Amino acid sequence: MEPAVDLPRFLDRESSWLQFNSRVLELAEDKEIPLLERAKFAAIFANNLDEFFMVRVAGLKRRIATGAAGATASGLTHREVLQRVLSGTRTLMTRHAQVFQEQLRPELAQHGIEILRWSDLDASQQEQLYALFRERIFPVLTPLAVDPAHPFPYISGLSLNLAVLVRNPVTGNEHFARVKVPPLLPRFVDVSEGHFMPLEELIAVHLPHLFNGMEVLGHHTFRVTRNEDVEVEGDESQSLLETLERELVRRRFGPPVRLEVEETIDPQVLELLVRELDVHDNEVFRLPAPLDLTGLFTIADEDRPELKFPPFATALHRDLADYETNSAIDVFASMRQRDILLHHPYDSFTTSVQAFLEQAADDPDVRAIKMTLYRTSGDSPIVDALVDAAEAGKEVLVLVEIKARFDEHANIVWARKLEQAGCHVVYGLMGLKTHCKLLLVIRLEGNRLRRYAHIGTGNYNPKTARQYEDLGLLTADPQVGEDLTHLFNRLSGYSRTTTYRRLLTAPNGxxxxxxxxxxxxxxxxxxxxxxxxxxxxxxxxxxxxxxxxxxxxxxxxxxxxxxxxxxxxxxxxxxxxxxxxxxxxxxxxxxxxxxxxxxxxxxxxxxxxxxxxxxxxxxxxxxxxxxxxxxxxxxxxxxxxxxxxxxxxxxxxxxxxxxxxxxxxxxxxxxxxxxxxxxxxxxxxxxxxxxxxxxxxxxxxxxxxxxxxx
Missing domain, CATH: 3.30.870.10 (Endonuclease Chain A)
Incomplete structure (x- = not known):
């Protein structure tokens, strides 16, 4: 019989995601959590919401613009979902700003960590920051005028900007200009130990140096979020790498999906921004300064251990070493004894997965290494080990997923580096992202080859392995080794095998x-x-x-x-x-x-x-x-x-x-x-x-x- 309820069978996925981010915000509000950890959760909330607009909201707008028909699984039209999302995000962003202004900011100040305004500084501090501005900031600033000879400038996604009103004292004419806050400089300027100033505040008080001979009438901070999801299409004759590189250039010019402005913004300036950026009124979010609270990551990194979670040491897995003899780790020997179930970050990634790969790269009996890379860290020992293995003459196959969202550029860099070292680098199957976490090592033992494998739930990234809870299986089981051999052949060649003994795979079944x-x-x-x-x-x-x-x-x-x-x-x-x-x-x-x-x-x-x-x-x-x-x-x-x-x-x-x-x-x-x-x-x-x-x-x-x- 049918359920005796008058409810859609499915909840709306976008609203559900907003509720997830609301739970993150609850952690920022939770006074039982150490203060700097709460600041980090506030930064995570802001970063999550940026990505939500760049991908999910942008996708909704795209479907509406292209006339996508039909309702969503929740029974709502795409337009109804968008209206719910914009209303829900407005509530969350207001709450987020209040958490920072009314809770985090004053509590941080009580512990000697302050985010200051220019008027809060004494004369020596102002002189110090003026010298910093003159030497390190002023030379990289580029004021852009807007008038008949200067069209409205392109505003890059997630950049912080100052909208500046100036007046010519001779003619009395007022003009608009835009100053971009340099993204490569620290979001919060270090004034003294535990004291910071928003970079845009430091620039704002020195605007007269950028507009010599003009009267600065006012300035307002604003920030634009754009559609930055990358869609890669093409036939098999095209180079996926080159196609993606073109798409990354195109991403910079995606249409705006959100405009954040300082709540005190001049109505005429706001009208100009809305018109030139072509955003709707319901996509404008008025918030108290400072905007872009992803900058709280900088504050959360302060060296104040008493305001953070207690230090946590990962442990070497019990099956990876003989503690009675204090012998060195031999991952292969341990895997021959039994399957090893890893639980990160509690079990050390460095002394398990990373050690497995590094031992394989260094072992003269290892003949081949095959691996998928979805995301990895900037200074990656994983990539270094693969390079070492290739340079030692081993057969190294690396499937680099260069379409991993927001890591595309970094993954292109890794792909080039691995290719130059002699690795075979492939990019998977056309139209599919390779998201599985697989590592296969083939080793000569006596007169036969043995296969060792790792299959995990998380990326091969030593940094996130200390922050993400994940599982992984180290195994020398012949069935798993055979399954992975077929799967890698499918990813790198033309194998049509889609059924396995100990694996289940997507998209085939x-x-x-x-x-x-x-x-x-x-x-x-x-x-x-x-x-x-x-x-x-x-x-x-x-x-x-x-x-x-x-x-x-x-x-x-x-x-x-x-x-x-x-x-x-x-x-x-x-x-x-x-x-x-x-x-x-x-x-x-x-x-x-x-x-x-x-x-x-x-x-x-x-x-x-x-x-x-x-x-x-x-x-x-x-x-x-x-x-x-x-x-x-x-x-x-x-x-x-x-x-x-x-x-x-x-x-x-x-x-x-x-x-x-x-x-x-x-x-x-x-x-x-x-x-x-x-x-x-x-x-x-x-x-x-x-x-x-x-x-x-x-x-x-x-x-x-x-x-x-x-």
Whole structure:
């Protein structure tokens, strides 16, 4: 029967994303979190919203402009979604500014970290900053006049600008000029220890030096956000690298999607900006200065450990070294013993994945290395190891995803560097992004080749591996090695293999495989097989859940009585807790010190033991990998999930999800109307932070190891 509710079956994905960013803002408001960490969350909120406008809002405007017909999955038209988004972002941006002005700014000042105005400085500080302006800032400023001989200048996306009104004292004529705040200079100028001034403030007080002989009547800060999503199209005869390089140039000239202005802006100046930039009134956001609070990353980096989370040391995984003899890490030897399940950042990335690659690059018995790179860090030991391997004569294949959003330019640089070192660099399949995280090493042992592999949920980036929560599997299992060999052949050549033994991949069948497993759990409730219903269970952890086919399968399983627990960090279009539709589904979200990034898929559960003490039925299936439940991941990306076969690993990940649903855990619950509610401590007892629990466990492990080693 149909659900007895008068609600759309799917929540709006854009509104759901805004609610996610609202949860980030809640962390900036949370006085239980160290102050500089709250400043960082405020900066993350601002950065998230910039990207949301550049991609999601821009996409909505593009679909409206091209006359895209039909409603969205939530039942709303694209125009209705855009209006909701603009209204929702206005509320959030106002709240964000208030958090900074009324909470963070005064609390930072109480701890000796101040963001000052020019009038707050004493004479010596003003003299010091004037010298800085004259020597380091003034030479790179370019005032651009606007008059019949000077058309309105191009305003680059996310640049901070000063709109300046000047008057000619001879003619009395007033003129408009634009001064761009140099993006390569620090957003906040260091006045003295713990004291900062917004760069635009320093420029503003010295505007007379830029307009000699003119009277400066006023200045107003503004900032434009543009459509900066890159769309790469072309046939197979075109060079993907060259096509993308052209698109990156074109990105700079995308149409505006948002105009942020200082709330005190002169109405005539605002009218000029709106007209020349061709933005609508509902795309104008008036905010108190300073604009662009992504600059709070600079403040959050202050060396004030008492205002930050306590230091955290990652641990060497217990299966990667013999602590009794204090021997050096031999990743290959450890992998031959067993599959190794890594949980970053608690397990060190440097001494596991990075060590695996570096050992492979240095090992004379290694014949080949094959790897995918989606994002990596600026000073990357991963790239260095691949270069070393190629220069040592090893066969090195690197699939560089140069279309990774906002990392395109950096990835082009890495691709060129790797090519120059002798690596075989490919860019994947036309029309698809390669998002899977794969590393395959082929090593000669005796008279045969053995394959070693790593499959993960996160990028090969040592920097983000300390900030993102991710999982990875190190394995020498021959089935995985054979699967990856076929998959890499498909990515680099013309292999048509799309089915594997321990892998599930997109875009060839991942959605169907997951829906089949969801349906299998539903069938346990309805098939009548004795005892099967007791093993029916679904537990998933991911960043986003918006794919309608997956959600419909979960609804059907819920209506059959299957208990379903979902941990979704960001967007979720599924409505939980709706009678006759999803009353057996619970959805929670965890945000905290680390960005929850791992994806886990658990189907089934251990059956109760029989009277003889033996478990009945099949063990649960547990998969990890790179895919979220989104159209782009399942249809337009190469993704890979790997099945875990070690019972201890299955128990570990199942327990990880179960922990989030315990009553005393800090998290947010999703309700049937699409509302997210933060759990409140009962009777004033602090809720348990799951990330802190993992940190505590690793600290205890490190302490025990040190004690054993004397």
């Amino acid at each position: 991942l959605r169907e495989a997951l829906v089949e497993r969801i349906d299998r759990e539903r069938a346990k409730m309805t098939g009548g097989r004795r005892g099967a219903a007791k093993t029916a269970r679904i537990r998933l952890k991911m960043n986003s859940l918006v794919d309608e086919a997956v959600i419909e399968a979960l609804y059907a399983a819920s209506r059959a009585g299957v208990k379903i627990d979902l941990v979704v960090r960001g967007m979720c279009a599924l409505r939980p807790g709706v009678p006759d539709l999803s009353e057996n589904i619970r959805v929670r979200s965890v945000l905290g010190r680390f960005l929850e990034h791992s994806r886990i898929f658990v189907f089934g559960q251990e059956a109760p033991a029989s009277p003889t003490g033996r478990a009945v039925g099949e063990p649960p299936e547990v998969w990890i990998g790179s895919a979220d439940m989104m159209h782009r991941n399942l249809d337009r990306r190469v993704e890979a999930l790997v099945q875990l076969t070690d019972p201890a690993h299955r128990r570990e990940l199942t327990a990880m999800i179960d922990t989030v649903f315990e009553d005393d855990v800090a998290c947010w619950d999703l309700g049937p109307q699409g509302e997210w509610t933060r759990r409140v401590p009962p009777d004033g007892i602090p809720l348990r932070d799951v990330q802190e629990s993992f940190i505590d466990a690793r600290n205890q492990l490190i302490a025990a190891r040190r004690a054993r080693m004397g």
